[in-house]
Amino acid sequence: MTPAQISQQTEALCRRAPVIPVLVIEDATLAAPLAAALIAGGLPVLEVTLRTPAALEVIAAMATVPGGIVGAGTVLTPADVAAAKAAGARFAVSPGATDRLLDACEGADLPLLPGAATATEAMALLERGYTVQKFFPASAIGGAPALKAIGAPLPQIRFCPTGGIGHDTVRDYLSLPNVLCVGGSWVAPKKLVENAEWNAITNLARQAASL
Numbered sequence: 001m002t003p004a005q006i007s008q009q010t011e012a013l014c015r016r017a018p019v020i021p022v023l024v025i026e027d028a029t030l031a032a033p034l035a036a037a038l039i040a041g042g043l044p045v046l047e048v049t050l051r052t053p054a055a056l057e058v059i060a061a062m063a064t065v066p067g068g069i070v071g072a073g074t075v076l077t078p079a080d081v082a083a084a085k086a087a088g089a090r091f092a093v094s095p096g097a098t099d100r101l102l103d104a105c106e107g108a109d110l111p112l113l114p115g116a117a118t119a120t121e122a123m124a125l126l127e128r129g130y131t132v133q134k135f136f137p138a139s140a141i142g143g144a145p146a147l148k149a150i151g152a153p154l155p156q157i158r159f160c161p162t163g164g165i166g167h168d169t170v171r172d173y174l175s176l177p178n179v180l181c182v183g184g185s186w187v188a189p190k191k192l193v194e195n196a197e198w199n200a201i202t203n204l205a206r207q208a209a210s211l
């Protein structure tokens with residue numbers, strides 16, 4: 001897959017809903033009901049971070065839930081790309097980008113949302129053909145005003161800001177013309193997931209989906 005084809009696919013994913021839930025899940029038995037709760041609330045695109053030992057099992061379980069599109073987050077290496085794809089991930093998300101990671105995703109036909117935090121990083125990805133990027137860690141590097149400023153000279157790049165976004169700031173990002181959607185963990189709080197409060201999670205998803 002070329003970077004242009006990848007960007008086309010990630011743009012389509014980002015246009016499915018205003019929010020991509022970022023999920024850090026320790027217990028794979030919670031995966032399928034959690035995915036179903038989020039999808040029922042109107043958030044079909046789900047990012048499962050490869051930060052827990054259960055992550056690949058979680059991706060495999062969520063991939064069986066109808067109506068969802070499950071990807072892997074925290075994808076750092078070619079080995080992560082292979083493992084995520086084998087588990088059933090349909091896209092990958094990374095906090096930054098390296099040539100080895102980009103080569104691996106292009107070679108494996110796995111659409112990647114690569115991270116950028118500065119104009120130089122965004123330009124390097126753009127030079128390679130990536131017009132859809134993750135802006136990370138969004139709130140810590142200046143939030144919506146920073147993304148607006150970076151976007152002014154780079155209007156051809158579309159972003160999914162992620163990192164520290166919540167109810168209070170999500171609208172600031174979504175109102176920017178260069179933002180397709182945002183990523184965040186606030187729609188699936190740890191406590192609600194661990195207590196299997198699926199209706200509460202569906203309600204949070206519904207609120208996010210209507211933004």
Ligand SMILES: O=C(O)C(=O)C[C@H](O)[C@H](O)COP(=O)(O)O
Pocket residue numbers: 022049050073074075093094095115136162163164165183184185186
């Ligand atoms: O795992 C990755 O690939 C990342 O880049 C990090 C995540 O995007 C953040 O952890 C989002 O989490 P919150 O800040 O809690 O919304």
